[in-house]
Amino acid sequence: MTSKNKSLRAFAASGFLVVIALLATGCAKEPTPVGAKLLPGSDLVRLDTAEFRSTKCFSRSNITQTATSPRVLVGTFENLQSWGLYRFTALPDSIRTMRFVSAQLNLRTIYHYGDSLAPFSFTVHKILMNWLTDSLTIDSLRAAGFYNNTPCGSYSASSLGDTVSISVPLDTSAVRALGTLSDTTRSDFGFLLKPTNSRVIKGFGSFLISDASMIPQLLLRMKDVAGNIDTLKVTLGTHRFVTTGPNPFWATDSSRLYVMNGTSSRGYVEFDVSRIPAHAAVHKAILELTPDQQLMRTNSFTVDSLLAYLTGDDGTTLTYITGAGGPVQVGSSRRYQILIGPFVQRWLRGAKLPRVAIAGLMESASIDQFVFHGTSGNAALKPKLTVIYSLLQ
Amino acid sequence: MSELSVKRLLYRGVLIVGTFCALTMSLVAGGSSYSRFGVGDLKRYGGSRIDAMGGTGIALSNDGFLNLLNPAGLSRISFTRFAGGYEYSRFSSTDASGTGEFAEGGFKGLAFGIPISRNDGITLLMEASPYSTVSYATQLKDSTLTQDFYGTGGLSQLALGTSVRPFQNFSLGIRMNYVYGRIRQVGNFTFTDPTFTNSEIQRSDFYSGFHMTFGAILDSVGSLLNSSALEPLSIGIVFSTPGTFSVERESILNTAESTDTTARATGNADLPMAGGVGLSYLFAGRYYVTADVQYQRWADAKLYNAAMPDIRNSIRYGIGFESLPQRETDSFWRRVAYRLGFSYCQTSLAFNGTAINETFVTGGLGLPIGPDARLDIGLHVGSRGTTTNGLQKDTIVRLSLSLSASEVWFMNIEDE
Numbered sequence: 001m002t003s004k005n006k007s008l009r010a011f012a013a014s015g016f017l018v019v020i021a022l023l024a025t026g027c028a029k030e031p032t033p034v035g036a037k038l039l040p041g042s043d044l045v046r047l048d049t050a051e052f053r054s055t056k057c058f059s060r061s062n063i064t065q066t067a068t069s070p071r072v073l074v075g076t077f078e079n080l081q082s083w084g085l086y087r088f089t090a091l092p093d094s095i096r097t098m099r100f101v102s103a104q105l106n107l108r109t110i111y112h113y114g115d116s117l118a119p120f121s122f123t124v125h126k127i128l129m130n131w132l133t134d135s136l137t138i139d140s141l142r143a144a145g146f147y148n149n150t151p152c153g154s155y156s157a158s159s160l161g162d163t164v165s166i167s168v169p170l171d172t173s174a175v176r177a178l179g180t181l182s183d184t185t186r187s188d189f190g191f192l193l194k195p196t197n198s199r200v201i202k203g204f205g206s207f208l209i210s211d212a213s214m215i216p217q218l219l220l221r222m223k224d225v226a227g228n229i230d231t232l233k234v235t236l237g238t239h240r241f242v243t244t245g246p247n248p249f250w251a252t253d254s255s256r257l258y259v260m261n262g263t264s265s266r267g268y269v270e271f272d273v274s275r276i277p278a279h280a281a282v283h284k285a286i287l288e289l290t291p292d293q294q295l296m297r298t299n300s301f302t303v304d305s306l307l308a309y310l311t312g313d314d315g316t317t318l319t320y321i322t323g324a325g326g327p328v329q330v331g332s333s334r335r336y337q338i339l340i341g342p343f344v345q346r347w348l349r350g351a352k353l354p355r356v357a358i359a360g361l362m363e364s365a366s367i368d369q370f371v372f373h374g375t376s377g378n379a380a381l382k383p384k385l386t387v388i389y390s391l392l393q
Numbered sequence: 394m395s396e397l398s399v400k401r402l403l404y405r406g407v408l409i410v411g412t413f414c415a416l417t418m419s420l421v422a423g424g425s426s427y428s429r430f431g432v433g434d435l436k437r438y439g440g441s442r443i444d445a446m447g448g449t450g451i452a453l454s455n456d457g458f459l460n461l462l463n464p465a466g467l468s469r470i471s472f473t474r475f476a477g478g479y480e481y482s483r484f485s486s487t488d489a490s491g492t493g494e495f496a497e498g499g500f501k502g503l504a505f506g507i508p509i510s511r512n513d514g515i516t517l518l519m520e521a522s523p524y525s526t527v528s529y530a531t532q533l534k535d536s537t538l539t540q541d542f543y544g545t546g547g548l549s550q551l552a553l554g555t556s557v558r559p560f561q562n563f564s565l566g567i568r569m570n571y572v573y574g575r576i577r578q579v580g581n582f583t584f585t586d587p588t589f590t591n592s593e594i595q596r597s598d599f600y601s602g603f604h605m606t607f608g609a610i611l612d613s614v615g616s617l618l619n620s621s622a623l624e625p626l627s628i629g630i631v632f633s634t635p636g637t638f639s640v641e642r643e644s645i646l647n648t649a650e651s652t653d654t655t656a657r658a659t660g661n662a663d664l665p666m667a668g669g670v671g672l673s674y675l676f677a678g679r680y681y682v683t684a685d686v687q688y689q690r691w692a693d694a695k696l697y698n699a700a701m702p703d704i705r706n707s708i709r710y711g712i713g714f715e716s717l718p719q720r721e722t723d724s725f726w727r728r729v730a731y732r733l734g735f736s737y738c739q740t741s742l743a744f745n746g747t748a749i750n751e752t753f754v755t756g757g758l759g760l761p762i763g764p765d766a767r768l769d770i771g772l773h774v775g776s777r778g779t780t781t782n783g784l785q786k787d788t789i790v791r792l793s794l795s796l797s798a799s800e801v802w803f804m805n806i807e808d809e
Contacts, residue, residue: 031532031541034486034493035426037783038744040702043429044533045540045582045592279655281592281646283584341590342650349653392580392594392646392655 045390047283054383056270057375059250059258062317062359065134066262067240069365070110070209072216073262074122074193074241075201077114078297080263081244082201082367083141084122085131087190088178088218088237096179100172101221101229105153105191108165108214111203113299113367118199120160124153126174127189138244147192148174160202162301167219175220190237201367203301206239243367255377256292259306261360262367268311269375269383270355273347280389285344287325287356288384289336295371304368305361308338313352321346324361336372344387424497424528425484425787427749427778430703430742431691432600432662433527433547433576437462437709438502441478441769441795445757446713447734449683451671452629454564454610457765457799459506461520462685463608463631463671464566467556468514470506471799472765477503478795488785497528501793514558518568524548527576541581548574548600562616566608572638572664573601593647594655604636604664625675631687636664640696663694683713691741705743711736718759730759732771740777744784751777753789766798 066072072084086105105124125147131140140146152174155166170191178188195201205214218234246265250258257267269287276282287308298304303326310321325338340356347354360368373381428434439462443450451463459476460466478501486493502522509515526547533540554568578596608631615623644656669687676682687709694701713734719727734755742749753775760768773791780786 031530031543032493033490033532033534034488035529035785036490036531036533036540036542037488038426038785039429039531039533039542043542043578043580045538045580279646279653281590281594281648282650283589283592284586339588345590345648345650349651388589390582390592392592392644 045392047388047390048280050273050276050387050389052271052273052385052387053379054269054375054385055272057254057257057268057383059246059253059256059265059267061246061251061264062266063135063137064262064264065364066242067134067238067364068208069239069241070206071203071365072193072206072239072241073111073113073201073203073243073367075112075114075120075195076198077201077367079244079247080201080367081138081195082241082262083138083195083243084193084204084239084241085127085136085190086193086216086237086239087127087131087188088234089188090236091178091188091234092232093179095220096176098176098220098222099224100175101223103170103172103175103221104219105168105170106165106217106219107168107204108216109160109162109202110205110209110214111299111301111366112162112200113203113297114200116162116200117159119156119158119197120200120202121156121196122154122193123151123196124155124168124170125149125192125194126152126177127192130186130189136240136242138242141192141242147194152191154196156196175218203366207235207237208239253374255374256295257289257358257372257374257383259358259360259370259372260368261302261363261365263369266317267358267370267372268355269358270353271385273344273354273385273387276344276348276387276389277391278348280348280391282341282345282348282387282389284388285339285341286386287323287338287340288330288386289338289358289372290381290383291327291334291336292371292373293334295369297369299366299368302362302366302368304370306336306338306370307359307361307363308340308343309357309359310343310346310351311353311355311357315353315355317357336370340385344385424482424495424526425486425777425789426529426531426785427740427742427787428527428529429542429544429578431525431694431701433525433544435525435741436501436523437687438478438522440476440504440797441501441757441771441793442715442730442732442759442797443713444773444793445732445734445755445769445771446681446683446715447685447711447736447753447755448709449671449685449711449713449734449736450673451608451631451669451685451687452610452627452673453671453681453683454612454627454629457767457797459504459518459797461502461504461522462669463610463629464518464554464568464606465556465564465608465610465629465631467506467516467518467554467566468558468564468610470508470516471511472508474506474797474799475504476795476797477501478769478793480791480793482792483790485788486785487788488780489783495530497526499523499526501795509555514556514564516556518552518554518556520550520552520554520568522550522552524550524572524574527578537585539583539585541579541583543579543581544577546574546576548572548576552606554606562612564610564612566606566610568606568608570604570606570633571601572604572636573599575599590648590650595645595647597643597645599641600638600662602636602638602662602664604634606631606633608632625678627673629671629673631669631671633667635666635690638662638664658697660697662696665690665694679717679719681713681715681717683711683715685709685711689741703744704741705739705748707739707741709736709738713755718761725761728761730767732757732759736775745782747779747782747784749778749784751775757793762796763798766796769793769795769797771795
């Protein structure tokens with residue numbers, strides 16, 4: 001072997017080592033406790049806690065999307081009324097000429113709000129106008145011409161359980177009127193269930209409920225030319241319920257925060273968190289609300305949890321940034337706590353409106369009345385925000 | 394055993410040892426938490442020959458060797474020479490919490506020395522080498538929070554220098570150094586309570602700046618003093634000017650919810666002056682004894698106009714020995730250079746009044762692998778720091794490999 005070859009061989013060997021070494025140095029590091037005590041205190045996270053009381057709170061109505069609810073609420077309790085709407089679809093065109101023997105609306109109870117033993121009654125009216133599932137208010141329902149004032153059916157019971165199937169006989173002429181008039185004129189706008197009771201709101205299964213036995217049903221019996229009885233069951237359709245809306249007094253009452261499921265009221269609280277350094281890392285933020293137990297009304301069928309929504313700089317509710325919480329026992333009192341760390345983090349990062357919108361988790365599916373102490377009341381009961389943060393530069 | 398067999402054995406041995414060292418880094422890659430401070434662990438690289446001699450060599454100026462400590466030491470280069478190295482370090486760090494084993498490896502430097510005029514000792518130097526490294530991974534954990542800390546990066550140096558020999562036994566050198574690099578530090582905070590949001594802070598500092606290094610070597614001191622006993626004595630001196638780093642800092646805070654640039658700033662950091670004096674004495678024309686003292690004035694150094702905590706002036710003492718290879722022999726082992734050394738360093742770190750000092754024993758071989766090529770192997774074994782006052786003691790083993798060879802480039806016919 002010549003000396004030149006030997007040199008080349010040495011080069012190759014050294015090069016091989018260097019390449020392997022460079023590759024190996026890319027391995028991940030696994031931290032160990034050794035040496036941690038050397039680190040300066042400024043490297044370590046140090047948690048600070050800051051508490052804030054709300055600077056402003058108010059309540060505001062909101063249109064609730066009850067069309068997605070698994071139940072349709074009908075009834076009256078205290079000052080609140082809920083009207084139900086069912087529209088059956090896929091009715092045959094021939095319905096206008098059928099010879100009906102009977103027609104009935106079959107419903108299944110699954111819920112109540114108020115006095116469970118109180119008498120319950122409602123009337124059924126044919127709806128005369130088209131309606132959408134997302135923008136109906138009580139004023140729309142009450143407007144002249146929305147529904148036929150003459151009931152096409154009614155139901156009344158001295159009390160009604162929560163797992164009971166009921167049948168409401170319907171005027172067959174009203175059912176026949178659901179049939180198609182022409183290719184361009186529709187009249188199948190459904191039925192309105194208008195409460196006539198005073199002390200309870202009942203919930204019936206909607207078209208979206210998962211249990212098929214609880215789905216509302218329009219049961220039609222017809223006689224054909226041979227005199228045979230045919231039966232038609234219609235179980236497809238759309239629904240919603242509409243309530244009489246929040247108490248107008250709530251909007252101006254800053255001593256309380258009113259959050260109501262089903263009735264379109266949300267609470268809003270604001271905080272001034274400017275004393276937290278702008279670049280702090282928020283590890284946890286808890287919004288704590290103290291309920292006014294005298295005014296709280298919750299049903300026993302759905303969870304009494306709350307949702308918090310971040311509010312945009314223009315005041316719109318950003319429903320895609322949420323926090324969730326519910327009741328907890330703090331000492332001897334009951335509080336509602338909602339985690340809103342991401343909200344506070346955004347406020348520190350420059351969001352201009354440090355406001356939280358509070359809604360019920362079951363806002364579109366039940367009726368509950370949450371009332372919390374507000375800003376202008378007892379200071380110790382005001383909405384409280386506790387922020388746990390650290391400051392690392 | 395024939396010479397060829399010995400060489401094969403050496404090649405294979407080096408290959409196996411080197412591969413093993415490199416692969417073991419996959420166990421736990423990292424270094425000492427001391428590298429968290431200042432600009433990291435300062436790399437003082439004068440070449441593997443110097444490394445193996447206790448880091449001493451300010452007064453060395455031989456042919457066949459690039460002196461990266463002192464630019465005046467380049468003046469006796471006959472042929473274009475390059476040197477490149479790799480270093481594998483293993484740390485066994487001990488503190489009150491236990492012992493951790495870390496390993497890291499990396500490029501140690503690459504240098505070219507190009508003689509322009511052999512008669513005048515004018516040599517051009519181009520060098521790229523690490524200036525400092527930051528490499529640590531440590532963890533603080535309690536029942537509520539786990540804090541992981543990582544540091545990576547470091548500074549590198551690009552240098553351009555030259556030497557001149559105005560008198561037969563007196564050489565001067567100058568080197569312009571551009572020091573630059575990024576140091577990243579990450580803190581990762583994970584809470585046990587899932588309702589807490591975890592966070593991570595990433596700090597990144599980019600340093601860049603220039604400074605100069607001047608050097609001088611006086612050979613054959615005895616001839617100046619009319620003392621034959623001091624004839625083989627050389628004295629070297631080196632001085633690096635203070636410099637100012639420009640530092641660009643950025644801190645980014647990450648949480649599950651947001652990414653926020655919490656700080657972005659530019660400022661300055663001081664690179665303090667450094668100086669050193671060295672002696673070398675050649676016994677019987679074959680045995681070098683060297684001694685160096687080096688000092689760097691870190692205590693006054695500031696970062697963003699603020700004093701850096703836990704930093705003090707550093708001073709380093711070293712002695713070295715080398716048995717030069719015999720050229721006119723057939724024995725392979727006689728053509729090997731044998732080196733030993735010892736060094737003691739008061740590092741630039743001191744915590745709460747407790748100094749962090751280093752002590753190293755060094756050794757190495759210079760293996761001939763060609764007509765004018767050499768594979769230098771250096772081994773450092775030593776310790777740094779103390780476990781008192783809650784501090785950390787590192788036991789450090791460093792294995793360095795470097796290749797040094799020469800080629801005839803850019804020489805005038807007359808010179809050649």
